[in-house]
Every structure is written in C-alpha cells, then in structure tokens.
Amino acid sequence: MARRGALLAVRWWVTLLPCVLAACATTSSSGVEAPPDLPSLCDSGDLSACEAWGQQLLGEGRREEAAAAYGRACQRGYTRACLTEGRLRMEHGDLDGAEPPLRKSYDDNMQEGAYALADLQLARGDDAGAARLRDDALSIDKSVVELVLGYRFGMGGGSGVAMDVNVQPMAFLARRLNVGVNMTVSTTYSSRVDLNGFVGYQYFVSDWAAPYARLLSGPQLNSRGARFNVGVEAGMKLFSGPLGHLGVAVGGSRLGSTYMMVELGLDWILALAILAHMP
Structure with a gap:
C-alpha cells in the first residue's frame, strides 16, 4: 500500500507540475512588464x-x-x-x-x-x-504669406484703417524682398479708399528685427472718381518666428498726408483660423 501511495503521489506531482510552472510564468509576466521592443x-x-x-x-x-x-x-x-x-x-x-x-x-x-x-x-x-x-x-522660419492689419494716424488728416496681404517667400532673397496688395479705408474722409500694390525690402539685423521700406502705387477712390497715387513707407518690424510681427512706420503719398502707422501681421493660416472662430 505504501508503495502504491508513493506512485500515486509521483503521478499527481507529474500531472500538476506543468500547471504550477505555467502559473509561475503567468505571475512573473504579469508582475513585471517586459520593456518595449x-x-x-x-x-x-x-x-x-x-x-x-x-x-x-x-x-x-x-x-x-x-x-x-x-x-x-x-x-x-x-x-x-x-x-x-x-x-x-x-x-x-x-x-x-x-x-x-x-x-x-x-x-x-x-x-x-x-x-x-x-x-x-x-x-x-x-x-x-x-x-x-x-x-x-x-x-527662414518666418511666414510666407501674412495678413496685416494696421492703423494710420494722419499728421494732417487722412487717418485710416489699413489691410495688407504680404508675400515673402525664401526665393525672394531669403524673404528680404516682399510684394503684396494694400487697402486703406479713411476714417477721416468716409468716401475715400486707397488700393495699392507694393514692393518692399526688409533687412534682417537679427532673427526678430528687420527695418524695411516699400513703394506703394495704385488708385485713390473717392466720390469724385479715381486718381493715381504713389507713396513710400519706412519702418521697423519685430518678428515672433512664424506667427507674425508687430510693426511701426512712417509714410506719405502724393495725394495724401504724412502718417504714422502701427500694424500687426499674422501668418495667413493663423489669421484665417482666428477669423473662422469669431462670432
């Protein structure tokens, strides 16, 4: 009987051993997470x-x-x-x-x-x-296309709100040349609107500051019709990487007064996103 009991015990352990080993392996794998491959x-x-x-x-x-x-x-x-x-x-x-x-x-x-x-x-x-x-x-990290909003303070009258589309790819002498369109709506003379094309040059003295100058020309529209106008502007832009810039400038035109201007330029994608979320 003792011998038979011993044999039964051996068989029981042989049968149980794989289960015990599997349980140990499961516990080990669940307790310690393997590092990612x-x-x-x-x-x-x-x-x-x-x-x-x-x-x-x-x-x-x-x-x-x-x-x-x-x-x-x-x-x-x-x-x-x-x-x-x-x-x-x-x-x-x-x-x-x-x-x-x-x-x-x-x-x-x-x-x-x-x-x-x-x-x-x-x-x-x-x-x-x-x-x-x-x-x-x-x-190199500046915006290729900017939407620019500004306000012109006319020194002899003729203040107005200005909006530009400014294009400055790296192909234009590493953004030093820029071209675009400008529209200024007078807040002094309600019937006057200036529509201009412009070409400008900006020189980067650092990655955040660039003095600039530009030439603007186009029609000035008022209640008496349209007259050709030409003007110049010079100022300083302070950049915030690809987001845009703040600018101050002075300028004048053949048909308008001398003015000072402050402006905010934003990358066009950012500007459109802001406009899309406005009520």
Missing part, C-alpha cells in the same frame, strides 16, 4: 519609438547606431530627427552622410537646420556658402 516599433512606423531608441543608444555611448535610429525617423518625415542625425554624423566626420538630413531640416524651414548646414559648409572650407546659410537662418 523599440527597434521593432520603430520599423513599424512609430516615430516616438525611433526617437526613444536613438536616445537609449546615445545614453549607451553608441552614437553611430543612434544616428541610424534617428535616420529612420528622418526618412519618415520627422524633421527634428533629421537635425539630430546630421549633427551626429558630423561629429564622426561623415560630412557627406550628414548633408542629406541637414538639408531636409533646412528645406523644412528650421532655423537650427540652417545653422547646422552652415557649420557643415564651414567644415568643408566653403566660407561663402556658410555665410549665405547664416543669413538665411535669420529669416
């Missing part, structure tokens, strides 16, 4: 995983592998990862490998990308190219 998540298109993987590799001192991880995110359109990849490749002297990601960040209007690309050109001995890119960096 960042490379696989990155390969599947998770850009945050690519960045986290790159940071992990940097923490381990594996900078070349980190550059490759950031490069995967860059290839999927994450511009900030392009900037990091380019800088890491430059650290290892891979200037040819650093240029494509840095060029992407520059083309996406990143100011840091323009400065990093300038450093790369300087490392290649291209001082003129580096200087041009540093000039571009001052204006």
Whole structure:
C-alpha cells in the first residue's frame, strides 16, 4: 500500500507540475512588464519609438547606431530627427552622410537646420556658402504669406484703417524682398479708399528685427472718381518666428498726408483660423 501511495503521489506531482510552472510564468509576466521592443516599433512606423531608441543608444555611448535610429525617423518625415542625425554624423566626420538630413531640416524651414548646414559648409572650407546659410537662418522660419492689419494716424488728416496681404517667400532673397496688395479705408474722409500694390525690402539685423521700406502705387477712390497715387513707407518690424510681427512706420503719398502707422501681421493660416472662430 505504501508503495502504491508513493506512485500515486509521483503521478499527481507529474500531472500538476506543468500547471504550477505555467502559473509561475503567468505571475512573473504579469508582475513585471517586459520593456518595449523599440527597434521593432520603430520599423513599424512609430516615430516616438525611433526617437526613444536613438536616445537609449546615445545614453549607451553608441552614437553611430543612434544616428541610424534617428535616420529612420528622418526618412519618415520627422524633421527634428533629421537635425539630430546630421549633427551626429558630423561629429564622426561623415560630412557627406550628414548633408542629406541637414538639408531636409533646412528645406523644412528650421532655423537650427540652417545653422547646422552652415557649420557643415564651414567644415568643408566653403566660407561663402556658410555665410549665405547664416543669413538665411535669420529669416527662414518666418511666414510666407501674412495678413496685416494696421492703423494710420494722419499728421494732417487722412487717418485710416489699413489691410495688407504680404508675400515673402525664401526665393525672394531669403524673404528680404516682399510684394503684396494694400487697402486703406479713411476714417477721416468716409468716401475715400486707397488700393495699392507694393514692393518692399526688409533687412534682417537679427532673427526678430528687420527695418524695411516699400513703394506703394495704385488708385485713390473717392466720390469724385479715381486718381493715381504713389507713396513710400519706412519702418521697423519685430518678428515672433512664424506667427507674425508687430510693426511701426512712417509714410506719405502724393495725394495724401504724412502718417504714422502701427500694424500687426499674422501668418495667413493663423489669421484665417482666428477669423473662422469669431462670432
């Protein structure tokens, strides 16, 4: 009987052991969460995983592998990862490998990308190219199209509300040239409206300040008909990156009085969003 009982006990433990082991494995897996597989998540298109993987590799001192991880995110359109990849490749002297990601960040209007690309050109001995890119960096993050609202304080009468559409792409000497249309409605003479086209030049002394001048011409409309008018304006713009600018100016025209003006310019997408939410 004792022998039979021992055999039954062995069989019972043999039967129960897999269940016990499975329970232990379940408890272990549920109690301690396995770390995420960042490379696989990155390969599947998770850009945050690519960045986290790159940071992990940097923490381990594996900078070349980190550059490759950031490069995967860059290839999927994450511009900030392009900037990091380019800088890491430059650290290892891979200037040819650093240029494509840095060029992407520059083309996406990143100011840091323009400065990093300038450093790369300087490392290649291209001082003129580096200087041009540093000039571009001052204006690269500014709006391409602005809607501008202002008020003109006429010194001899003729005050009015002004509205501009200002176009300033990088192709126009890195936003230094601008063109647009202007409409001014007189608050002094209710029947007078000025419609102008303009061309202007602004010089970026820093990435937030630019003195400017522009020439305006077009018809002045009033109750007696239309007369051709021409005017000039000069002032200073204070920029807030791609959002827009504040400006002050003085100006005058052949048919109007000298005036002072204050203005607020907003990126056209931001301006339209604000107008869309107005009651």
